[in-house]
Amino acid sequence: MNHELIRLENLTMEFEGTRILDNLNLTIENGKFLTLLGPSGCGKTTTLRIIGGFLTPSSGTVLFDGKPINDIPAYKRQINTVFQNYALFPHLDVYDNIAFGLRISRLKEDEIDRRVTEMLRVVSLKGFENRSVASLSGGQQQRVAIARALVNRPKVLLLDEPLGALDLRLRKDMQNELKRIQQEIGITFIYVTHDQEEALSMSDTVVVMDSGRIQQVGTPEDIYNEPANAYVADFIGESNILDGTMLEDYKIRFFGRTFDCLDKGFTPNEPVDVVIRPEDVDIVDPSEGRLCGTVTNVTFKGVHYDTIVNFSGFKWLIQTTDFHPEGSRIGIRLNPDDIHVMHKSEYSGMFGDYSSYSAEYDEIAVAEESEEE
Amino acid sequence: MKNSTFSRKRRWLSAPYVIWMLLFTIIPLCIVIYYAFTDSVTGAFTLSNIGGILDYATIFLRSIWLSVAATLICLVVGYPVAYAISQMKPNMQRLLQLLIMLPMCMSFLLRTLAWVALLEDTGILNNVITALGLSPLPLIRNSGAVILGMVYNYLPYMILPLYSAISKINPRLIEAAEDLGCNKTRTFTKVILPLSIPGILSGITMVFVPAVSTFYISQKLGSPGTVMVGDIIESQFKGAYNPNLGAAMSLILMILIFLCIGVTNKVTANDSEEVAN
DSSP states (O other): OEEEEEEEEEEEEEEETTTEEEEEEEEEEEEEEEEEOOOTTSHHHHHHHHHTTSSSSSSHHHEETTEEEHHHOOOSSSEEEEEETOOOOSSSBBBHHHHHHHHTTTTOHHHHHHHHHHHHHHTTTTTTTBGGGGGSSSHHHHHHHHHHHHOOSSSEEEEESSTTOOOOHHHHHHHHHHHHHHHHHEEEEEEEOOOOOHHHHHOOOEEEEEEEEEEEEEEEEEEEHHSSSHHHHHHHHHHHEEEEEEETTEEEEEEEEEEEEEEOOOOOOEEEEEEEEEOOOEEEGGGGEEEEEEEEEEEEEESSSEEEEEETTEEEEEEEOOOOTTTEEEEEEEOGGEEEEEEEOOTTTTSSSOOTTHHHHHHHHHHHHTTTT | HHHHHHHHHHHHHHHHHHHHHHHHHHHHHHHHHHHHTTTTOOOBBBBHHHGGGGGGGHHHHHHHHHHHHHHHHHHHHHHHHHHHHHHHHHHHHHHHHHHGGGGSSSSSHHHHHHHHHHHHHHHHHHHHHHHHHHOOOOOOHHHHHHHHHHHHHHHHHHHHHHHHHTTSSOOHHHHHHHHTTTTHHIIIIIIIHHHHHHHHHHHHHHHHHHHHTTTTTHHOOOOOOGHHHHHHHHHHTTTSSSHHHHHHHHHHHHHHHHHHHHHHHHHHHHHHHHHHH
C-alpha cells in the first residue's frame, strides 16, 4: 500500500534571477500526511504549486505514479488543492461549490448528490447545502474548501497554509479534524505550513525547508529528537546549541568536560554542534552538577518556567517546573540521551545561543510569522 | 449621543446638493409631468399627449432596437478588450485605461462630425475607395452608421465597468477552477463570466441609457428613416413647438430607462451580495 506516489527530481525554480528552489529531491509515499515546513520564502509554497500544476519548474522533473507530469496542466492532474484563504466561488452556494468539480467531469446528478452529501457529512457541514459561502465563518469556509477538493477523490490533496487565517482555538480543532479526515479518506495529504507545532502534531513525515533546500526529512520524532543541523534544531522547538568535539563514538566534549552520549559514526575529534533541548536538562544542587551556572532570567510560561542560566558566559534556556529565582546558583545534569550531536553546517553558530534572550522574542517571532505571504 | 450629533452635523454637508437637486432635477421633473398631462392650449388635464405617443411607436421601437444593437456590439467588442487589459502588467493597464478614456476628453459633437467626414459619400473613406477604382459605398445615412456612431461614442462606458469587474476577480478562483478540472474555456464560462456579471450589467446600463435617448448621432449619421426618440423630442421643442407632447415622450422614455435600470440593479444586487466576500 505504501508505495511511492510522487517524486521530485532535481527540482529547481528560478524567478527573475532569484533561486527559489535549489535542486530539490523528495519522494512522497501514498497515503501519508506529509508537511513542508519552513519560514516565509523557503520555497515550500512554490514546491506545492509545482506539484499542483500552477507553476512550471525551471528544471527538474515531477513524477506522479512513476510518470513525469511536468507538461500536464493542473486541470488534468489527479490532485486537488485547498487554497490559502480557500478561494471558494462567491457566485455559488455551499452545495454548488462542492459539486463544482463533479459537474465539470459531467457526472450524473444523482451520483453528484450522493457524493456531495457524503462529503458534507465528512466535514460536518450537513444542513449548510444552500448557504451562501460569504455567510460562513472562517472554519466553515475551510471545511467547504476541503470538501470541494476531496469530493473529486484525488490521489493527493495539497493544502497551502489552510489554517493560517483561523484563530488559535479553531486552528487546534481543525488540526484534529484534518488528521481525522486524512485517516478516514486514506489519501496523501501534502501540507504547507510555517507553524512547527502544527507540523509535528499532524504529520507522518515532516520536510524542513530553508532557502529553497530541504534541510531534513523525517518523522516528527526524528526531526525533534535528531535534528540534522543547527537550523532544524532551532526551527523546531527551542534548542541550546553549543560547540563541541566528538572525541570518539559515544564520547562528546564541550565546556571543557566530557559527556557520554548515544551518537556515533563521527570522525575522531570532529568539531560538532551539540543540541540540548531546554526541557531535557535536570537541575540539581550545585554540588551535584556537572556544570554550574547562575540564573539570570526567569519567565513564567504556565506549564513551566523559562529559566535562562549563565554557564561561564554562554547562556542556556532551561525549561523547568521548579522555580529557581534570579541570581541563584544551580547545577545541571545531562543524561546521554539528552545530548544530540550534529555535523557542522552552514548554520553552525547562527542559532541556539540565548545570550540576548528576552521574553519579547516570542512576540516578535509571532509577528514575523503572521506577515508571511 | 456623540455619534448622532456628528451625523446630524454631517448631514448638513449634503444641503447644497439637496438644494441643487430640488431646483434642477425635482422641480423640472414636476414641470415635465405637468406638461405631459395638460393640453397645450387650454392647460386642462388630458391624456391625449400620452395617447399621441402611439403615433410614434415605430420610432420608440426603432430607438430601442438601434440602442440594443449598439449595446450588444459594445458588449461583444468591449468584453475581450476589458479581459485582455485586466491580464496585462499594472503599468500597461493604466496606460490602456487612459487611452480608452482619451476620446471621452474630446467633444462629443466633434467626434460625431469626424465620423461624418469619414463616411460621407464624398468623404475620406469613399475617396480612398474610388481612388482604388471601386464604386463608392453608401456608408452614411443608414441604421448601420447610427449604430456605429453610438458604439464609437459609448464603448468606453462599456469597457471601463467590465474591466473593473474582471480585474477584481481573485486569481486564486481561476486556479481553483483549473484545479477542479476546468480547461481554459470552462474556467471562463464557469467562473470568470459569472463573476463579471456585475460589470456586464453596469456596462449595459451605461451604454443603453444614453444610446436610447441620443439625438445628435442619428441626425448627423442617419436619415429620416433612422429618426430616434431623442430627435423627435428635440423637434417638439424646437420645430413643431408642441412641448406637451415632447414632455410626454420624455416621461415615457424616462420610465423605460427606469425600468431598464431597475431590472439591472435587481439582478446586480442579488449578484453582488454573493460577490461581496
